Every structure is written in C-alpha cells, then in structure tokens.
Amino acid sequence: DIQMTQSPSSLSASVRDRVTITCRASQSISSYLNWYQQKPGKAPRLLIYAASSLQSGVPSRFSGSGSGTDFTLTISSLQPEDFATYYCQQSYTTPPTFGQGTKLEIK
Amino acid sequence: QIQLVQSGTEVKKPGASVKVSCKASGYTFTSYGISWVRQAPGQGLEWMGWISAYNGNTNYAQKLQGRVTMTTDTSTSAAHMELRSLRSDDTAVYYCARDRDNQWDIWGQGTTVTVSS
Numbered sequence: 001d002i003q004m005t006q007s008p009s010s011l012s013a014s015v016r017d018r019v020t021i022t023c024r025a026s027q028s029i030s031s032y033l034n035w036y037q038q039k040p041g042k043a044p045r046l047l048i049y050a051a052s053s054l055q056s057g058v059p060s061r062f063s064g065s066g067s068g069t070d071f072t073l074t075i076s077s078l079q080p081e082d083f084a085t086y087y088c089q090q091s092y093t094t095p096p097t098f099g100q101g102t103k104l105e106i107k
Numbered sequence: 108q109i110q111l112v113q114s115g116t117e118v119k120k121p122g123a124s125v126k127v128s129c130k131a132s133g134y135t136f137t138s139y140g141i142s143w144v145r146q147a148p149g150q151g152l153e154w155m156g157w158i159s160a161y162n163g164n165t166n167y168a169q170k171l172q173g174r175v176t177m178t179t180d181t182s183t184s185a186a187h188m189e190l191r192s193l194r195s196d197d198t199a200v201y202y203c204a205r206d207r208d209n210q211w212d213i214w215g216q217g218t219t220v221t222v223s224s
Contacts, residue, residue: 034210036152043202043214044144044152055212087152091209095168096142098152 002026002090006099012107017078021102023071023088032092035064035073038101039084047086048073080106109133111203111215118221124191127218129203134213136184137161140206143177143188145199146217153199157206158186193222 003026013019023033031051036044046055048064051071061076075082083106088099114128129141143155156167158177165177176189186203201218204211 032209036211038152043204043217044211045214046210046212049207049210049212089152094157094166094209096154096209098154101151 001095002029002093002097004088004090004097004099006086006088006102008102009100010103010105012105013078014107015078015080017107019075019078019104021073021086021088021104023066023073023099025069025071025090025092028068029090029092031067032090033064033066033071034089034091035062036087036089037082037084038087044087049091078104109205109213111205111213113201113203113215113218116219116221118223119193121193121195121222121224123193123222124189125193125220126187126189127201127203127220129186129188129215131160131184131186131205134205136179137181141177141179141186142204142206142209142211144202144204144211146202147196147199150199155188155201157209160186190220193220195222198222 005024007022033051035048038044047058047062052064063074086102112130117125137160140157140159142157158165160179174191178187198221203215205213
C-alpha cells in the first residue's frame with residue numbers, strides 16, 4: 001500500500017495568515033492526490049482533486065500543487081471557518097490511502 | 108440537491124453483524140460508484156471498499172475481506188454495507204461517499220456504530 005505522510009500534524013495560525021500543509025507519498029502517484037477538510041462531527045469535504053483542481057463551490061483561497069511524491073495545500077488567507085483537520089488522499093492505486101491528518105487550530 | 112442519507116446509530120455486541128444503508132438522491136445513481144470509509148474515535152480515515160452502482164462489482168480492503176459485503180439496490184438508489192463478526196475495534200463512524208475514480212465528492216452524514224458487550 002502507498003503510505004501518505006502529512007506535515008505538520010498540527011498547526012496554529014491566525015485569521016488572515018497564509019498556511020501551507022505538505023503531503024508526501026511513499027512512491028510516485030503522478031497527480032492522483034486529493035485534499036479533504038473535516039470539521040468535528042462532520043463528514044469530510046472534498047476541496048482539491050487531481051492535485052490542483054478546485055472542487056466546485058470551494059473558495060479560491062484554497063489551492064493545491066505538486067506531482068510525483070510531494071504535494072502542498074495552501075490557504076492564502078485563513079478565515080474563521082477554515083479551522084479544521086485536513087487530509088490528503090492518493091487515488092493512484094487501490095487501496096486508496098490517506099495521510100494522518102493536519103489539525104489547523106486558532107492561535 | 109445531490110445527497111447521500113445514511114441510516115441511524117447502531118449499537119452491537121461483539122460477534123454480531125451490522126448493516127448500514129446509504130440512500131442517494133439528486134443524481135443518476137448508476138453513473139457512479141459508492142465507497143465506504145470509516146473513522147474510529149479520534150483517528151483518521153480508512154477506506155473499506157467500493158461498489159459499482161452500475162453492475163455491482165466490488166473491491167474490498169484486504170483487512171476486511173471475508174467480513175464485509177457491499178450491495179446496491181438500483182430500484183431505490185441505495186447502497187448497503189454489512190460488516191460481520193464485529194469486534195470492539197470496529198467501533199467507528201461509517202461514511203458512504205459518491206466515488207468519482209477514488210475521489211469522493213459527496214458524502215453521507217455518517218453512521219455511528221458502537222461495538223460493546
């Protein structure tokens with residue numbers, strides 16, 4: 001199985017900060033990388049698919065980049081509603097696997 | 108609107124079985140697969156398997172092979188996931204999600220399954 005490793009595991013930031021979360025795959029996954037946001041007690045929400053494509057309805061302050069083994073999710077200007085846990089997930093091969101999550105907290 | 112609505116909370120004893128349902132609306136059910144993902148308390152996300160709503164083909168996570176069965180009912184646009192021989196480490200929130208080539212763009216609200224004696 002492909003291992004996905006996110007960093008950091010947790011992050012404190014302030015409203016209007018620019019934040020970057022990284023995700024590394026244990027082997028090349030081309031651009032088959034997706035990002036999800038999850039708030040407590042809620043289902044995950046797809047933010048970015050295919051490494052850099054913004055899912056419909058997701059604010060443009062979210063962006064993704066990368067290919068191969070290294071990927072990033074960037075939030076350009078944090079809003080109060082962005083404090084949540086973020087997961088990367090590879091869709092290159094079965095079984096699809098997730099990173100361990102990055103918890104984004106208010107500073 | 109496009110949505111997946113799951114069945115309610117379940118409490119089961121070890122060794123029992125549970126069946127979770129997921130009803131789709133707002134889109135052509137047979138045009139997508141359904142994946143099931145679970146999340147143990149305080150933990151990350153774990154893919155359990157996938158079923159094609161078009162032809163019923165399935166692909167299960169290796170660790171669940173033999174204990175899980177996924178089915179669909181196209182007459183009601185519903186998917187079902189049955190997990191047998193429940194253990195305490197099966198305690199989790201179970202999600203169904205619309206599968207778009209292993210990208211999950213629509214999720215159910217989650218079903219809490221607690222396994223306890």
